[in-house]
Every structure is written in structure tokens, then in C-alpha cells.
Amino acid sequence: MVVRRRVFGEAEQAELLGTLAEARKALVRAAEGLPRRSVARAGADQVVANIDELAFLLTGSREHFWEPQHATPGE
Incomplete structure (x- = not known):
């Protein structure tokens, strides 16, 4: 059996x-204004992906920061 040891306390994890979340939102907003095939856009996208990986390590979900999908009424 694998024992998982916490690296951060609950308060530290929540703060992190x-x-x-703030950094990810800022990067997504900034990337929206950059050309799709630019080096800057690729860099911003990579940092967002890395933040999602950190979220997975901390919460068990890579989708922790993702916005909920919009639903069509009646579906």
C-alpha cells in the first residue's frame, strides 16, 4: 500500500x-490577445498546462481550475 504524505498543510494548499487560479486566469486572458502560432502564446499555454498539472498534484483533478461547461437549456 502506498502512503501519500502531504507536502502542504490545508491553509498553505488553499493559499497556493x-x-x-489568479495566475492561470491572467495567462488565459493574455493568451487570448496573442497570435495563435506565436512563441509567446505557446509559452503561455505551456504555463497554463503546468498549472493544471500542479492542480492535479494538489487536488487530484487536472480540471480543478476549469470553468464549468455552458449548457443549452432543456438538455
């Missing part, structure tokens, strides 16, 4: 997740 909050900071990562």
Missing part, C-alpha cells in the same frame, strides 16, 4: 491554489 488561490494564487495559481
Whole structure:
């Protein structure tokens, strides 16, 4: 059996997740204004992917920061 040891306390983890959420939102907003095939856009996208990987390590979900999907009424 594998024992998982916490690296961060709950308060530290919550603070880190909050900071990562702000950084991720800022990167997504910035990337929207960059050309799709630019080096800057690729760099921003890679950092967002890395933030999602950190979220997976901390929460068990790579989709922790993702916005909920929009649903069509009646579906």
C-alpha cells in the first residue's frame, strides 16, 4: 500500500491554489490577445498546462481550475 504524505498543510494548499487560479486566469486572458502560432502564446499555454498539472498534484483533478461547461437549456 502506498502512503501519500502531504507536502502542504490545508491553509498553505488553499493559499497556493488561490494564487495559481489568479495566475492561470491572467495567462488565459493574455493568451487570448496573442497570435495563435506565436512563441509567446505557446509559452503561455505551456504555463497554463503546468498549472493544471500542479492542480492535479494538489487536488487530484487536472480540471480543478476549469470553468464549468455552458449548457443549452432543456438538455
